[in-house]
Amino acid sequence: xASVDKQQSVQITVSDGALxxxxxxxSLFSAWRISxxxxxxxxxxxxxxxxxxxxxxxxxxxxxxxxTFQVTVVSIVFALIIGLFTGLGRVSRITIINRIATVxxxxxxxxxxxxxxxxxxxxxxxxxxxxxxxxxxxxxxxCYGAYMGEIFRAGILAIPKGQMEAALALGLSRSQAMRKxxxxxxxxxVLPPIxxxxxxxxKDSSLVSILAVSxxxxxxxxxxxxxxxxxxxxxxxxxxxxxxxxxxxxxxxIMEERLERNGR
Amino acid sequence: xxxxxxDSNAPTPGNTLPRVRITNATKLFGxxxxxxxxxxxxxxxxxxxxxxxxxxxxxxxxxxxxSVNRLETLTSGSIWVDEDEVTDQRGDxxxxxxxxxxxxxxxxxxxxxxxxxxxxxxxxxxxxxHRDEVFPRARALLxxxxxxxxxxAYPGQLxxxxxxxxxxxxxxxxxxKVMLFDEPTSALDPEMIxxxxxxxxxxxxxxxxxxxxxxxxxxxxxxxxxVVFMDEGxxxxxxxxxxxxxxxxxxxxxxxxxxxx
Numbered sequence: 001x002a003s004v005d006k007q008q009s010v011q012i013t014v015s016d017g018a019l020x021x022x023x024x025x026x027s028l029f030s031a032w033r034i035s036x037x038x039x040x041x042x043x044x045x046x047x048x049x050x051x052x053x054x055x056x057x058x059x060x061x062x063x064x065x066x067x068t069f070q071v072t073v074v075s076i077v078f079a080l081i082i083g084l085f086t087g088l089g090r091v092s093r094i095t096i097i098n099r100i101a102t103v104x105x106x107x108x109x110x111x112x113x114x115x116x117x118x119x120x121x122x123x124x125x126x127x128x129x130x131x132x133x134x135x136x137x138x139x140x141x142x143c144y145g146a147y148m149g150e151i152f153r154a155g156i157l158a159i160p161k162g163q164m165e166a167a168l169a170l171g172l173s174r175s176q177a178m179r180k181x182x183x184x185x186x187x188x189x190v191l192p193p194i195x196x197x198x199x200x201x202x203k204d205s206s207l208v209s210i211l212a213v214s215x216x217x218x219x220x221x222x223x224x225x226x227x228x229x230x231x232x233x234x235x236x237x238x239x240x241x242x243x244x245x246x247x248x249x250x251x252x253x254i255m256e257e258r259l260e261r262n263g264r
Numbered sequence: 265x266x267x268x269x270x271d272s273n274a275p276t277p278g279n280t281l282p283r284v285r286i287t288n289a290t291k292l293f294g295x296x297x298x299x300x301x302x303x304x305x306x307x308x309x310x311x312x313x314x315x316x317x318x319x320x321x322x323x324x325x326x327x328x329x330x331s332v333n334r335l336e337t338l339t340s341g342s343i344w345v346d347e348d349e350v351t352d353q354r355g356d357x358x359x360x361x362x363x364x365x366x367x368x369x370x371x372x373x374x375x376x377x378x379x380x381x382x383x384x385x386x387x388x389x390x391x392x393x394h395r396d397e398v399f400p401r402a403r404a405l406l407x408x409x410x411x412x413x414x415x416x417a418y419p420g421q422l423x424x425x426x427x428x429x430x431x432x433x434x435x436x437x438x439x440x441k442v443m444l445f446d447e448p449t450s451a452l453d454p455e456m457i458x459x460x461x462x463x464x465x466x467x468x469x470x471x472x473x474x475x476x477x478x479x480x481x482x483x484x485x486x487x488x489x490x491v492v493f494m495d496e497g498x499x500x501x502x503x504x505x506x507x508x509x510x511x512x513x514x515x516x517x518x519x520x521x522x523x524x525x
Contacts, residue, residue, distance in 0.1 A: 165335055166372035166431075170386040170438060171362035180389055184376045 036246040039239045046236070053229045057220075057236045064219030065240065071136055071205045071215060076198050078141035083148020088178070090153040101149065108146035114207050116143055121211050136208035144201055151193045155186040188259060195252030199245050206241070216240060281346065282308040283442055283473045284332060289341035291327055291497075297339070301327040303497040304341070309442075314474045316484045316505070319494035320520055325477045328494070329444050332475065333357075333364040345442060362390055365435030369447040371427040373419040379406060379430045380415045383437045390438070398437070405433040409463050425456030429463055436467075443467065445476040479524050481509065493517045 047054040089101025108116070121135035130138070159182050167177035209218035220237040224230045286307045293299040302324045309315050317325045330336040332343055334350050334357050343350040348360050373382050383402040387393045406412055409429035419427050428448055435443060445464065449457040461483045468474055468487040476488070484491055484505045491509065492502040493516075501514050512518050 160370075160372075162368055162370050162372035163374065166366075166368060166374070169333055169335065169361055169364075169366040170434070171358050171390040172386070173358060176389055180385060181374050185374075188376070 032246065032250060036243065036250070039242045039246070043236070043239050043243065046232075053227060053232050054236065056227075057223055057229070057233055060223045061216060061219045061237065061240070064214055064216035065244075067213060067218075068202070068205050068215040071133070071140065071208055071213065072198070072202045074137050075140035075144060075205070076201055078137065079144035079148050079197070079201070080194070082141060082145025083152050086145060086149025087152025087156060090149060091156050105146045105149050108143055113139070113143045113204055114210070117207055117211060132208075132211045132213050136205075136211055136213050140201060140205065140208070144197060147197060148194070151190050151197065152186065155190040155193075156182060158189060159185050191259065192252055192256040195248070195255060199248050199252070202245060202248065203241065282344075283311040283313070283346060284309040284475065285344040286328070286332070287342050289328065289331060289343065290339050291324070291331065291336060292339045300497045302331070302338070302341075305494075305497070305499055307492065307499065307502075309473060309475060311441075311473055312471045313489045314468045314472075314476065314487050315490045315492060316488040317475065317477045317492045317494060318479055318484075318520070318524075319500075320523075323494040324497040325494050326446055329446050329475055329477050332442070332444055333361050333366055335366075358390070362386075362438050363441045365438060365440035365443040367428070367431050367435055367443065367445045367448050369450050371419070371424070371431045371451070373427050373431055373434070375419045378416045378418055379411065379422070382419070382430055383434045386434065386438045402433075402437060405436055406430070408436075408466075409433045410459070423456060424452045425459045428452065428456075428460045432460075432463055432467075442473045442475065445474065445478065447477050449478060449480060481505075481524075484509070493520065495520070 043058075047058055086101045086104060089097045090105070092098045092101070111119075117136065117139045120139045121130060121132065124130065125135070163181055163185070164174075164177055167181040168174070172180065205215060206217040209215050209221065212218065214222075217237060220233045224233040227233075284307075286305060289302050289305040290300070291302040293301050305324070305328060307315075307328075317328065319325050327336055331338055332345070332350060337353075338351055341351070345360055345364060349355055350357065350360055373379075374385065377385065380399070380402050383405055384395065384398045387398045387401075388395055403412070403415065406415060409432055411426060411429055411433075414422060414426060414430070417426075419430070422430065432443075432448075448464070449460050452460065457480070461480060464474070464476070464483065465487050476483075478484075488505050490502055491505045493500045493508060493512075493514070495516050500516050501508065501512065508517065509521065512521060
């Protein structure tokens with residue numbers, strides 16, 4: 001042990017600085033800024049330098065962006081509803097409900113989304129006619145519902161046990177306690193992970209292009225197929241996806257910071 | 265309530281009926297029920313009585329307290345609050361819980377609600393009372409615990425002592441017949457203990473029936489009618505605070521008191 005000068009006042013600073021590096025977001029050239037503004041610059045620069053084919057591509061794909069958004073937003077809404085009930089089912093004390101929710105999560109998480117899309121559109125399509133867009137949304141919702149269920153479950157379990165006890169001690173029923181005490185706190189906690197799921201879903205929504213839903217990727221394929229400008233088309237498509245996901249990931253991290261600052 | 269009186273198991277009603285009656289409470293924990301948290305504990309608490317439960321950690325005092333509103337279920341034995349049997353699994357525990365207030369060591373305030381909303385949640389949700397009716401009462405309760413100015417503060421903005429006082433007000437909002445305190449000052453910094461004890465003292469003087477798990481000797485001497493010493497799931501001895509503290513009968517009590525004094 002090093003001898004400590006007794007005259008000197010000893011100050012013990014406790015911080016987790018050594019464990020968790022500061023996020024380098026403060027600097028002008030943060031990773032996010034390089035990626036985001038870099039992508040935007042390229043999206044502007046390419047069409048300016050060579051309008052054909054880049055400007056044509058940019059004129060061709062926007063309705064695909066809209067479709068991608070539609071699929072993503074509608075799917076996330078249904079996935080949230082499914083996920084909430086799945087999460088509640090996963091913490092239910094009623095065995096049968098718990099079992100159903102758990103089996104759903106296990107089965108869905110074990111099958112690739114692409115296979116689920118094929119299954120709902122082509123396999124089930126032999127018995128019932130599902131419109132392309134409907135099949136896409138159903139498959140995405142069911143798939144992401146399972147992941148959301150796990151997020152909700154983790155969120156519910158993260159609430160200290162004393163909260164439920166205090167609510168019960170007041171005379172609230174279990175479901176009242178859930179609705180008034182546990183879920184409002186859970187919702188705040190799961191907001192950031194849900195935001196991340198939204199981004200993941202946005203990216204996975206490109207899979208629906210194989211059902212011939214005219215999303216961003218499909219529109220790119222259509223353009224490339226007629227002009228044989230594969231490199232240029234997919235560069236633009238990739239950049240547009242990148243700008244969208246980076247934009248939303250920024251929103252999520254802002255949301256995260258807000259929640260952190262407001263405390264629990 | 266009258267329907268319950270015909271229950272053959274009910275203790276005979278009358279002036280001598282204790283507010284809380286615990287008879288032969290036994291609680292076993294563990295996979296093979298090898299841990300005896302409570303062993304045949306019997307205790308009567310009269311209306312208006314303040315009983316302090318002391319004992320080493322793991323002696324079963326918290327388990328006993330939490331059994332009174334069935335946050336823990338007994339393995340055997342029975343607990344009554346007035347004419348209602350808490351341990352009756354078919355009974356409506358929620359109605360009994362309305363009448364039994366509880367204050368926790370870790371406060372357990374609802375962090376997403378302001379102080380006043382914390383207090384109003386019980387009456388509006390459980391008793392279905394209207395907000396306009398509950399609001400002035402909630403305000404009065406906040407004033408009573410000395411926090412009239414913290415109406416809209418969230419638990420995260422309050423000190424530990426303030427949080428615990430809001431928690432007491434929250435329990436009082438249900439107009440309970442009995443208040444249970446599970447180590448209410450153990451999580452507090454020394455300078456905040458007094459403000460909580462003062463509120464409890466005020467309650468005791470007001471005639472509230474109180475069961476308190478705590479080692480606060482000062483509070484015991486000032487407010488407790490009886491001190492119960494528990495060890496290894498049993499009541500070793502009980503009596504007025506002066507007797508238990510100054511002239512304990514049992515060796516185990518003496519040993520324990522030496523540790524905490």
